[in-house]
Amino acid sequence: DGGITQSPKYLFRKEGQNVTLSCEQNLNHDAMYWYRQDPGQGLRLIYYSQIVNDFQKGDIAEGYSVSREKKESFPLTVTSAQKNPTAFYLCASSITSGTYTGELFFGEGSRLTVL
Amino acid sequence: EDQVTQSPEALRLQEGESSSLNCSYTVSGLRGLFWYRQDPGKGPEFLFTLYSAGEEKEKERLKATLTKKESFLHITAPKPEDSATYLCAVHLGAAGNKLTFGGGTRVLVKP
Numbered sequence: 001d002g003g004i005t006q007s008p009k010y011l012f013r014k015e016g017q018n019v020t021l022s023c024e025q026n027l028n029h030d031a032m033y034w035y036r037q038d039p040g041q042g043l044r045l046i047y048y049s050q051i052v053n054d055f056q057k058g059d060i061a062e063g064y065s066v067s068r069e070k071k072e073s074f075p076l077t078v079t080s081a082q083k084n085p086t087a088f089y090l091c092a093s094s095i096t097s098g099t100y101t102g103e104l105f106f107g108e109g110s111r112l113t114v115l
Numbered sequence: 116e117d118q119v120t121q122s123p124e125a126l127r128l129q130e131g132e133s134s135s136l137n138c139s140y141t142v143s144g145l146r147g148l149f150w151y152r153q154d155p156g157k158g159p160e161f162l163f164t165l166y167s168a169g170e171e172k173e174k175e176r177l178k179a180t181l182t183k184k185e186s187f188l189h190i191t192a193p194k195p196e197d198s199a200t201y202l203c204a205v206h207l208g209a210a211g212n213k214l215t216f217g218g219g220t221r222v223l224v225k226p
Binding site for chain 1 (some may be wrong): 119121124147148150151156157158159160161164202204206213214215216217218219223
């Protein structure tokens, strides 16, 4: 089945450590996104990529980094510079051709807790 | 500043008790408004796209409408399985397919 796979589902980090969240898709979508969700809040965009080897900052990119070396993969690194990293992280993908429908396909999310 | 505001934050309904959720926006250059459903601990699931004022979309017990300032998600005769957080988002047509999300409405339907 086509879809988006995020791993790990749960992750615990000590302060000062970098962690990398994995996101893989087999939908053949060009665009991929990373969102952060805090309890009781909506989604905020961290980074997005519309094509391989290119990505743009979203609204809250500070303390995060990404790479897009393959169409299928868009890993997110939460660095020690991110002051409040405990959150639910969601990866998504979408098509970029044709009429834009706003349909994002989301993974199951990764919950990061800083100890 | 572009904003998307959803109300109420939470809604408790009895099974069969119809209600409406609101999504108001103060953005310029709106190119689309979208509704998503999110179950606890899961990623959001796409429901509807609305492009212009007066447009309506339906899916089972859900009906979404759009005016120039806001959108409503009507839930008719809800069932417990309709319990979820409903998120709205807007597309401003800026570079890239970026969506700006509201804070969501948590809906609980009790049997």
